């Protein structure tokens with residue numbers, strides 16, 4: 279039987295939402311991950327340390343007591359509203375770990391985002407000084423750019439010039455989704471990237487070929503099979519620049535199945551099984567710990583967890599949950615229940 283033990287994973291990109299949705303989803307992340315880089319795109323977005331601290335407390339207040347070592351860390355939302363002294367205090371206190379740039383209009387609650395990366399040079403200078411990373415949602419929102427080319431276009435038009443002018447700024451390209459993105463990361467020493475379970479395990483034919491699947495709709499959109507192949511090669515190849523960030527992003531089915539589907543895949547429940555399945559198929563399970571547990575830790579300057587998690591390739595004939603229901607009665611579909619039937623996860 280194939281089985282592998284890894285240091286407890288970190289999730290370097292997750293949406294925990296707020297209120298009843300937060301209560302419903304936080305346990306999935308807290309029981310499977312140590313660090314969780316919590317995204318700030320609430321409405322309104324988190325732009326001050328006081329708001330980040332209050333959100334951090336709301337998260338811990340509803341996190342399950344049996345989570346082995348759950349450590350949420352907060353990213354501020356890149357905005358003119360960020361006060362540089364406030365940011366400095368937040369980083370020194372250990373509550374703020376990064377700043378997240380959203381292009382305005384690119385994804386859920388991004389209306390307050392920037393129109394150009396170049397608008398925040400003073401902020402970046404402070405971030406270099408503080409040693410924190412800029413997390414980038416890399417998507418060109420120019421409506422003339424094809425939806426499947428938006429990541430490449432943003433990297434070329436916006437991130438490349440920024441990297442050239444500020445080579446000391448450490449950048450994470452979040453949820454890298456294309457071969458062009460992988461190439462960009464490899465070509466820039468200051469850039470690393472998170473990769474999601476769903477971009478590793480699916481391509482746009484899965485999204486569109488047999489009826490449109492709103493549960494696979496996310497931003498940046500899942501791209502071609504050639505892009506997927508390059509993502510898999512980057513994740514399984516042991517390159518320390520690539521690591522797991524689930525981008526787990528719950529939406530109620532009422533918002534997913536309407537005429538305009540919300541972007542986001544909720545994968546906190548079975549994302550690890552999905553990733554393990556991809557690595558297993560590649561014959562690269564020996565690289566799994568690097569991707570889930572050590573590469574990201576090194577990029578963010580922390581030691582890998584001393585807790586361990588065991589994944590075993592063993593089928594179950596149990597019926598696994600396919601959705602959760604919040605206290606408000608909203609249903610959220612759990613991504614990866616197919617892969618999850620092939621893996622057993624245990625925590626030691």
Ligand SMILES: [Zn+2]
Nearest residue numbers: 293317525527
């Ligand atoms: Zn995200």
